[in-house]
Amino acid sequence: MEMNTIEFFTPEEKKIFFSKYRLLLHDLYSFLEKEDLQKMKELMKRVVALDCYGRDKNGINGLLRNIDTALIITHEIGLKRTSVLAFLLYRPVGKKAIERKEVEREFGEEVAVMIDRLLKTSALYARSTAVNSENFHHLLFSFAEDARVILVMIADRLCLMRMGKQLREDDRIRLATEASYLYAPLAHRLGLYTIKSELEDLSLKYTDRKQYDFIKRKLNETKRSRDAYIAEFIAPIKQKLTEAGFTFDIKGRTKSIHSINNKLKKQKIEFEGIYDLFAIRIILDTPLEKERSECWQVYSIITDMYQPNPKRMKDWISIPKSNGYESLHITVMGPKNRWVEVQIRTKRMDEIAERGLAAHWKYKGVKAENGLDEFLNTVRAALETKENNPLDLMQDFKMDLYKDEIYVFTPTGELIKLAKGATVLDFAFAIHTKLGCSCVSAKVNGKNVPIKHVLNNGDTISVVTSPSQSPKRDWLNFVVTSKARVKIKQALKEETVKAVEFAKEMLQRRFKNRKIEIDEPTMMRYIKKKGFKTVTDFYIEIAEERLDPNQVIDEYQEALQKENETNERVEVRSAEEFTTVTPIEEKSTDKDVLVIDKNLTGIEYTLAKCCNPIYGDDVFGFVSTRGIKIHRMDCPNAQEMFSRFGYRIVRAKWSGKGETGYIVTLRVVGRDDIAIVTNITSVIGKEPGTTLRSLNIDSSDGFFLGNFTLSIKDTTALTALIKKIKAVNGVKNVERLYS
Numbered sequence: 001m002e003m004n005t006i007e008f009f010t011p012e013e014k015k016i017f018f019s020k021y022r023l024l025l026h027d028l029y030s031f032l033e034k035e036d037l038q039k040m041k042e043l044m045k046r047v048v049a050l051d052c053y054g055r056d057k058n059g060i061n062g063l064l065r066n067i068d069t070a071l072i073i074t075h076e077i078g079l080k081r082t083s084v085l086a087f088l089l090y091r092p093v094g095k096k097a098i099e100r101k102e103v104e105r106e107f108g109e110e111v112a113v114m115i116d117r118l119l120k121t122s123a124l125y126a127r128s129t130a131v132n133s134e135n136f137h138h139l140l141f142s143f144a145e146d147a148r149v150i151l152v153m154i155a156d157r158l159c160l161m162r163m164g165k166q167l168r169e170d171d172r173i174r175l176a177t178e179a180s181y182l183y184a185p186l187a188h189r190l191g192l193y194t195i196k197s198e199l200e201d202l203s204l205k206y207t208d209r210k211q212y213d214f215i216k217r218k219l220n221e222t223k224r225s226r227d228a229y230i231a232e233f234i235a236p237i238k239q240k241l242t243e244a245g246f247t248f249d250i251k252g253r254t255k256s257i258h259s260i261n262n263k264l265k266k267q268k269i270e271f272e273g274i275y276d277l278f279a280i281r282i283i284l285d286t287p288l289e290k291e292r293s294e295c296w297q298v299y300s301i302i303t304d305m306y307q308p309n310p311k312r313m314k315d316w317i318s319i320p321k322s323n324g325y326e327s328l329h330i331t332v333m334g335p336k337n338r339w340v341e342v343q344i345r346t347k348r349m350d351e352i353a354e355r356g357l358a359a360h361w362k363y364k365g366v367k368a369e370n371g372l373d374e375f376l377n378t379v380r381a382a383l384e385t386k387e388n389n390p391l392d393l394m395q396d397f398k399m400d401l402y403k404d405e406i407y408v409f410t411p412t413g414e415l416i417k418l419a420k421g422a423t424v425l426d427f428a429f430a431i432h433t434k435l436g437c438s439c440v441s442a443k444v445n446g447k448n449v450p451i452k453h454v455l456n457n458g459d460t461i462s463v464v465t466s467p468s469q470s471p472k473r474d475w476l477n478f479v480v481t482s483k484a485r486v487k488i489k490q491a492l493k494e495e496t497v498k499a500v501e502f503a504k505e506m507l508q509r510r511f512k513n514r515k516i517e518i519d520e521p522t523m524m525r526y527i528k529k530k531g532f533k534t535v536t537d538f539y540i541e542i543a544e545e546r547l548d549p550n551q552v553i554d555e556y557q558e559a560l561q562k563e564n565e566t567n568e569r570v571e572v573r574s575a576e577e578f579t580t581v582t583p584i585e586e587k588s589t590d591k592d593v594l595v596i597d598k599n600l601t602g603i604e605y606t607l608a609k610c611c612n613p614i615y616g617d618d619v620f621g622f623v624s625t626r627g628i629k630i631h632r633m634d635c636p637n638a639q640e641m642f643s644r645f646g647y648r649i650v651r652a653k654w655s656g657k658g659e660t661g662y663i664v665t666l667r668v669v670g671r672d673d674i675a676i677v678t679n680i681t682s683v684i685g686k687e688p689g690t691t692l693r694s695l696n697i698d699s700s701d702g703f704f705l706g707n708f709t710l711s712i713k714d715t716t717a718l719t720a721l722i723k724k725i726k727a728v729n730g731v732k733n734v735e736r737l738y739s
Contacts, residue, residue: 616715
């Protein structure tokens, strides 16, 4: 294999490849049989010789990417024989370098079947860096068939995210938004917390580099004092645990950049206002039968040393999370009156927290229940609800991925886990579909409550049902679990089918009674003319008595009569005489300032008002019903457009020369002094090609806030202007607004 790989690499790539290849072999030796390894080596020699990997459109070496992903699968996720063999062989099988029958013969049917599933999933990415809403259900099918397929896909996405620098700008943004919208929540649901955090951090890095760099710089600036505080905090704990005879590891862990950014946004505070930048993790080396008791002993020791905050205590040892996460979290008052989070767990629990689902398989039979089967059943049910449009499907699926959990009880004491914010109706559907469909109210802790009532931790719920109750469409407005949404949609669809069949039979009977034959094309045209989008909508109106069948028959007869009269007057002409005039395509001129997609010019476009792009901004095109709209890459709506409508995104770049007329609004904050405003307007007035269109000034507590709307040439001129305004005495801050 080594001789055959040389010609496919640069010298630097060759060095990296063999280093990683040795690491992969080391991992493979731990779980593959000798005969497996020998067969793999022979097959891989053929694969490399036929250059099955090559380089993609971004210039990424396919073989290097494959090795990197395989290392993530084995080393970071912990998947074993079937998954690793299937991943290493599915591309060669897809490119016909190896026959599927050969794989099945050499490695077994399970490996061959998983290759089929990986090929089906990878086909979704054949044309785009990220999957879009239109083919999202295909991805879910693969997930529902075999959860290992999604673990492999998470590894592949993580590998690509780590190679982000090598991707084109639009591919990088599309990949980053998909990772934050889909794969990070999936990793969270499957218990892969380390991978989830890295995907989120990289996504923030590629979509908001300025904020990412700001937080990273602040973390670096405070690292020395943070490390010193951690050492001061854990020193007495180490001593006490050692004296108590525990075998343990203890360390401080800084929170992810993404989670810190979320705190800054939600709490609207400065970086210095975040007190919980890190957590202390205590990992006990203890036998299975002593896990709980020793974790609680450590809890007792720590809370004797430091004052705990009872409101911030989380016990996921007695009741693990649905994804299998087990840990004891407490927050205590440390030195210098600072709150510190402490996580207590065992080595087994820590491996499950790091590797999620794959670690559960390793500890099969040892608390391996993680709610995944129920989750997959919900996914399968969602796929069967054919009325789901792609966006609803994505939303329903995503609902359960990131939600915090609450724990409630049935009247017999059975514990039920639900998403935070769940209602009585969510609880009823969690127990059984029939119970949910017939639910009219409930008793929560002995008190009567409606089906919309939001449940709290520890509630005991007794559901009240009625045989006359049936699912209502407005139920979808307040349930929060995807299981409830899916079951309600299924029930509504069944009711609709029954109602449509009833209305159809009734209308046909009425036509027959009046001895009128139905001409289907005429009926379809009549339904369309009445404004119905679908035939189903038409029959629902009849079923719900909003449309009178007799009126339909009368109007249908009128329509049929008019059509017959028109047909009699129409002169019959040969199809050869039919001609059509197409508008002359507007040709591009030297004044084209945007090149769209594959070097196309002369295409009509408009600048989006949500972000007001100007010449020089990094931009992309979005194909809408009203033509192509140009947005800034940092547009507040960009993430949703890339993740939900990736298939409608086109590349766009500026060319030629910028002209005056681009509208921009600057927000200026400064000392409340009329002279400052005069000086700012003077600076703007002196800039060539820049015109002040309007200004709006507010003042409060000695400060003024001004919005200056300008007409400007390009980003270069804008940057220079902002610099000059910042230099005006008394100005505190200048920023460009989106709109």
